[in-house]
Amino acid sequence: MAPSAISDTSAAGHSVQEIPTINGKEKTPLEAISQGDVLPGIPTFPTYAAERRHILIHMAATFRHWARQGFCEGQSGHISVRDPEFPGLMWMNPLSRHFGMLRAGDMLAVEIATGRIAAGNPNPATGLRTANAAGYWIHSAVHNARPDIHAVCHAHTRAGRAWSVFARPLDMITQDVCTLHDRHAVYSAYGGIVFAADEGKRIAAALGARNKAAILMNHGLITVGETVDEAGFLFGLMDRSCEIQLQVEAACASGNLEKQIISDEEAAYNCKMANEANVLYREAQGDIEYEIEAAGGEAAIAKGFETLQIDSQKA
Known part of the structure; x- marks a missing residue:
C-alpha cells in the first residue's frame, strides 16, 4: 500500500476560526470551552x-504541586500574593521550608514597601519568621x-534554566505555548543573586506592563496573574514549554x-481564548484540588x- 499523503490543512489562505457566539454575542472563553453547563470562574x-x-490554601496547594513537579532547588523559589484587604502586604512562603510541606498557616505577610514581616507563624523547624530576601526584592x-x-x-x-541561557523567547510551536x-518577555542580563x-x-x-511571564537569562522563570492559580498554572506551562x-x-x-511555527494570526487567536484570567484560574483547579485531597482535605x-x-494599624 502506498504511503498516505500528508494533508496540508495549514497552507497559506487557511482562515483562522471565528470567535464562537451565542445569540449574536461573542462567547466568553469559559463559555466557549464548556459544552453543557458553563464552568465557574x-x-x-x-x-x-x-x-x-481561599488564597492561602490555593497558594499552599500550588507549592505542593511544584514539589511534585520537581521545582524545588534548596531554598530557592517563591510565590507572593497581594492581600485582598491590605494591598500594601503580600503573602510569601517562609524561607527554608519544603514546598511539599506548606500549609496556609505557614505563609508570611510581608510589607511591600519595607520588607517588614507583618503577620505569620514561626517556621516549625527554626522557630523564626524568615522570608527569602531575594524573593522580597523581586x-x-x-x-x-x-x-x-x-x-x-x-x-x-x-528546563527553565536550560532554555534561559539562550536569552530567547519561546517559539509558538504548540497549541499550549500560544497562551x-x-x-x-526575556530579561537578557544577569545581575547575580538579588540582594x-x-x-x-x-x-x-x-x-x-502587560506580559504574564518572563525568561530570566541564566536564572529561571517568572510568571504573574490575577490569582495564584493563574500564575501557578502559567509557571508550569512555561516550564513545560521550555522543555x-x-x-x-x-x-x-x-x-x-x-520546525513548523504557528502563524501569528493563529497564535493570537489561541491566546485570546486561553489567556483570560477565569480560564487560567479554572485550568489550575485540577492540580489544586488533587493537592488539597492528597493533603487530607481543606481543613x-x-x-x-x-x-x-x-495588625491593621500597621498594614
Whole structure:
C-alpha cells in the first residue's frame, strides 16, 4: 500500500476560526470551552477573611504541586500574593521550608514597601519568621510596577534554566505555548543573586506592563496573574514549554527536520481564548484540588490559618 499523503490543512489562505457566539454575542472563553453547563470562574467571597483563607490554601496547594513537579532547588523559589484587604502586604512562603510541606498557616505577610514581616507563624523547624530576601526584592518590585496583578511565581526549574541561557523567547510551536503569544518577555542580563532593589526593578521592567511571564537569562522563570492559580498554572506551562523547545531544538540539530511555527494570526487567536484570567484560574483547579485531597482535605491544608493575625494599624 502506498504511503498516505500528508494533508496540508495549514497552507497559506487557511482562515483562522471565528470567535464562537451565542445569540449574536461573542462567547466568553469559559463559555466557549464548556459544552453543557458553563464552568465557574474566579469565585467571590463575602468577607476578606474568607477570600484570604481561599488564597492561602490555593497558594499552599500550588507549592505542593511544584514539589511534585520537581521545582524545588534548596531554598530557592517563591510565590507572593497581594492581600485582598491590605494591598500594601503580600503573602510569601517562609524561607527554608519544603514546598511539599506548606500549609496556609505557614505563609508570611510581608510589607511591600519595607520588607517588614507583618503577620505569620514561626517556621516549625527554626522557630523564626524568615522570608527569602531575594524573593522580597523581586516580588516587591513586580507588585509595585504591576498593580493589575495579584500573584507572582518564580523558581529555578531545570528546563527553565536550560532554555534561559539562550536569552530567547519561546517559539509558538504548540497549541499550549500560544497562551503566551506576545505575552512573555526575556530579561537578557544577569545581575547575580538579588540582594538589592535595583536587580528586582530591572526584572520588573523587563516583564513590562502587560506580559504574564518572563525568561530570566541564566536564572529561571517568572510568571504573574490575577490569582495564584493563574500564575501557578502559567509557571508550569512555561516550564513545560521550555522543555519541549529544548527537545525540538535537539531534534532539529541534524538539519533533517524543520520546525513548523504557528502563524501569528493563529497564535493570537489561541491566546485570546486561553489567556483570560477565569480560564487560567479554572485550568489550575485540577492540580489544586488533587493537592488539597492528597493533603487530607481543606481543613488539613488550611492548618494554622486561624492563628494568623494582621495588625491593621500597621498594614
